[in-house]
Structure formats: C-alpha cells, structure tokens
Amino acid sequence: MDEVLALPAVSCSNCGEEVNDGGYIPAAGADGDADPRPDGALCTRCGFSEVGFAGCAPEPGDVEAVDADVLLHVQREEEGYRVLGTKD
C-alpha cells in the first residue's frame, strides 16, 4: 500500500499536539477504501504509552469516540499523511 491521505495537519486526541511526524489515524471502512477519522488521531508517543499497552501500537478499539474499523499508521509528509500500514 502506498497511499497518501490529503489531510490538513491533525492533532493528537490524547495530548492535543499536532501529529507532525508519525502517528495513528483511525478509519472506518475496508482496506483501500478507508474513511479517515482525524478526530481520533494519536501521536506515536501517546499511541504507545497512553492508549496502547506499553511498547505496542494501539488497537482500533482503543481509540475512543470514533467509529473505527482500522487504524492507519501514518507518517506526516508535505502533501498529507502517508499510510505506512493498516491495523485491524
């Protein structure tokens, strides 16, 4: 998969900081046709230490307040967020 989400900068739903490096964005829908839910975005730090178990990436069900089927592991780039992987 080599997809870039054309999203403006999103903020981490846990700490409020802009996700400007790596992070996670929950999405509804199936692979390749995912509808991102930026409201539930997480920065990598919160994803690993606050929401997911220590040392593990969060699961879609760990993200509160959004209806997510999958969690997109993203990397911030100029044009948006590149999807590095998908977790469901």
Ligand SMILES: [Zn+2]
């Ligand atoms: Zn955070």
